[in-house]
Amino acid sequence: MSASADDIQAVIAELKKTVSVAGGILYHLGLADYMGHCSARIPGTDRIVIKPRHSASVHGMGTVESERMIIIDMDGKPVEGRDGPPAEIFIHTEIYRARPDIGGIVHTHQMMTTAFGVVGRPILPILATESHDAKRPFPIYSDPDLVNSPARGKALAQALGDHATVHIQNHGVVFTGPTVEEATLSAIHIERLALLNYFSLQLGTPNVIPTEKIDEMLKGNRVGYGVRFAYYKSLLDTGALSARAVVSAPPIAQFLNLTK
Numbered sequence: 001m002s003a004s005a006d007d008i009q010a011v012i013a014e015l016k017k018t019v020s021v022a023g024g025i026l027y028h029l030g031l032a033d034y035m036g037h038c039s040a041r042i043p044g045t046d047r048i049v050i051k052p053r054h055s056a057s058v059h060g061m062g063t064v065e066s067e068r069m070i071i072i073d074m075d076g077k078p079v080e081g082r083d084g085p086p087a088e089i090f091i092h093t094e095i096y097r098a099r100p101d102i103g104g105i106v107h108t109h110q111m112m113t114t115a116f117g118v119v120g121r122p123i124l125p126i127l128a129t130e131s132h133d134a135k136r137p138f139p140i141y142s143d144p145d146l147v148n149s150p151a152r153g154k155a156l157a158q159a160l161g162d163h164a165t166v167h168i169q170n171h172g173v174v175f176t177g178p179t180v181e182e183a184t185l186s187a188i189h190i191e192r193l194a195l196l197n198y199f200s201l202q203l204g205t206p207n208v209i210p211t212e213k214i215d216e217m218l219k220g221n222r223v224g225y226g227v228r229f230a231y232y233k234s235l236l237d238t239g240a241l242s243a244r245a246v247v248s249a250p251p252i253a254q255f256l257n258l259t260k
């Protein structure tokens, strides 16, 4: 095997680990269960690492080891791995095809973000750290059915447009980013933002952070996505990850069934 082939195998092994960790983080935060899937584009190729379809032996997103991750091509055809791809593989293939800038995708049915999509209400940028993820209202793809055909995947990618996040109304959400780490952090940040929107709307009219201020804050000395992802991974590694890492109000978390 040539050095470059070794290199790509090392990249793939690392991506499989990261996709597995991303699933574990989302699962233990209560943002996903056996449904939902994360994926990563293998850089410079038309191949995708993705969690396999759930089955009698592939369970919740928190239990899929990196060795069980599969590789598919851009048509959703399996290239490597013993398990089949998720039915909604076309969320991933069609978004990667339409958006070369996207390297990671997360699909969940997380409750509070989904609720805002159900009522067609924008999640407002009202929290300093998370607001850059919600500078513009997320587009809504209105077909609640599984995105289980290339046509549906294309329509979803079209609805996403140049955004990073899209609601699948009455179904869930798709988060994207340059990497699967960033897409995962978006899922966490936006759920937290949706919760704060919900709380604030009970109390009064939320004060929205102006776009210029969000841009200004982004230029500041901020902790990067890699560091944030490493934080959640460390909680996962020590078994300390819980819904409290996302929300600070356990009764609300319980009410939302966010506690595992």
Ligand SMILES: [Zn+2]
Pocket (backbone or CB within 6 Å): 035, 036, 088, 107, 108, 109, 171, 172
């Ligand atoms: Zn789904």
